[in-house]
Amino acid sequence: xxxxxxxxxxxxMDDAWKSLTNLLEGLTDDEFFWEPVPDxxxxxxxxxxxxxxDYASPDPKPPPFTTIGWRLVHIAxxxxxxxxxxxxxxxxxxxxxxxxxxxxxxxxxLRDGHAQLCTALxxxxxxxxxxxxxxNWGDSxxxxxxxxxxxxxxxHHGAEIGCLRDLYRMMVDE
Numbered sequence: 669x670x671x672x673x674x675x676x677x678x679x680x681m682d683d684a685w686k687s688l689t690n691l692l693e694g695l696t697d698d699e700f701f702w703e704p705v706p707d708x709x710x711x712x713x714x715x716x717x718x719x720x721x722d723y724a725s726p727d728p729k730p731p732p733f734t735t736i737g738w739r740l741v742h743i744a745x746x747x748x749x750x751x752x753x754x755x756x757x758x759x760x761x762x763x764x765x766x767x768x769x770x771x772x773x774x775x776x777x778l779r780d781g782h783a784q785l786c787t788a789l790x791x792x793x794x795x796x797x798x799x800x801x802x803x804n805w806g807d808s809x810x811x812x813x814x815x816x817x818x819x820x821x822x823x824h825h826g827a828e829i830g831c832l833r834d835l836y837r838m839m840v841d842e
Contacts, residue, residue: 673794677815681789684819685782688826691833692740692775699836700737700771710735711769719767721745736832739825740774741767746821747781754801754814755788762804785818 701710709722709732721741722732734742745765752760768774797812809817 673797673812674789674792677797677812677819678786678789680819681786681815681822684822684826688743688822688829689775689779691826691830692778695736695740695771695775695833697771699833700740700774701735702832702836703735704832704835704839705733708733708735709738711737711741711767711774713769719769721767723762736829736836737769737771737774739829739832740771740778743821743825744768744774744778744781747778747785747818749804750814750818751781751784751788753804754809754811755784758802758804785815789815 703710711719711721714720721738722734745762745767748765749760749762752758768777792811798810800808801811801814803809803814
């Protein structure tokens with residue numbers, strides 16, 4: 669990695685973040701929970717009285733279609749978990765995450781998770797980008813790969829959310 673890698677990662681994270689947050693502007697709870705097809709995975713109140721995100725391991729083949737809410741909470745929860753294991757105590761589990769269940773709360777939770785990653789990146793230099801960091805599934809990755817994955821994640825799921833919002837708008841406006 670050369671001397672400019674931190675700046676490049678910071679630029680790419682900021683660019684992906686702006687794209688994602690622009691797509692989320694004005695998101696309503698109706699959009700958040702909208703199920704464009706039957707049997708979508710979503711965010712809902714679980715049997716334990718806590719909000720949960722539908723999930724199965726291993727993933728069903730083909731995987732179920734997911735709501736905007738599921739995708740948004742998924743992006744945010746991954747930010748929290750990647751940070752927890754790469755830069756934090758590495759003890760939190762998926763079941764311990766306090767999942768939001770409104771569009772506004774999910775966006776705020778996403779912002780907080782993203783801010784943690786930005787702070788972690790700000791505290792690094794290029795030499796530290798090759799240091800190995802833990803993942804929540806037990807692998808070790810170079811630090812740069814944690815950020816690279818989160819950038820890709822924002823762009824991938826953000827594009828999906830943008831398409832779903834377009835479809836929602838078309839369906840509601842009919």
